[in-house]
Amino acid sequence: MGLRDRLPGGRSRPGTVRGAGSGDLDHLADWATTRRGVEGFVEPQTATTATTLVLVAGDGEWTRRRVDSPRAAFTFGQSAGIPVYDVAAVGYPARMREWTAKRKAAGQTGVPGTDRPAL
Numbered sequence: 001m002g003l004r005d006r007l008p009g010g011r012s013r014p015g016t017v018r019g020a021g022s023g024d025l026d027h028l029a030d031w032a033t034t035r036r037g038v039e040g041f042v043e044p045q046t047a048t049t050a051t052t053l054v055l056v057a058g059d060g061e062w063t064r065r066r067v068d069s070p071r072a073a074f075t076f077g078q079s080a081g082i083p084v085y086d087v088a089a090v091g092y093p094a095r096m097r098e099w100t101a102k103r104k105a106a107g108q109t110g111v112p113g114t115d116r117p118a119l
Helices: 022-033 070-080 094-105
Strands: 039-043 052-056 062-066 084-086
Touching (some): 022 052, 022 062, 039 070, 052 094, 062 094, 070 084
Parallel strands (some): 039 084
Antiparallel strands (some): 039 052, 052 062
């Protein structure tokens, strides 16, 4: 189901949480295979955000995408050969915060790997 399939005009209904798509898992898989020392951190679903999986490389670079469920995140980790943790239990690694702080100090506030500004 694409964005245009959700409602006339291509907009989803306000208040609905957007689920994961195959593009999300493709991005995570591609990202994990092109970085070293990757670990995953499952973020729980909230009222406005679906369950997400944050992948953090050994140098602190990170990416986040939606997944269908915590179980799907752990299954992804097994198939990709990377450890996956519950972020509520272990927190985020310091290297992730350090990488983000360095980007911010350098004036790089956009979405990494794109020309889009951060939201």
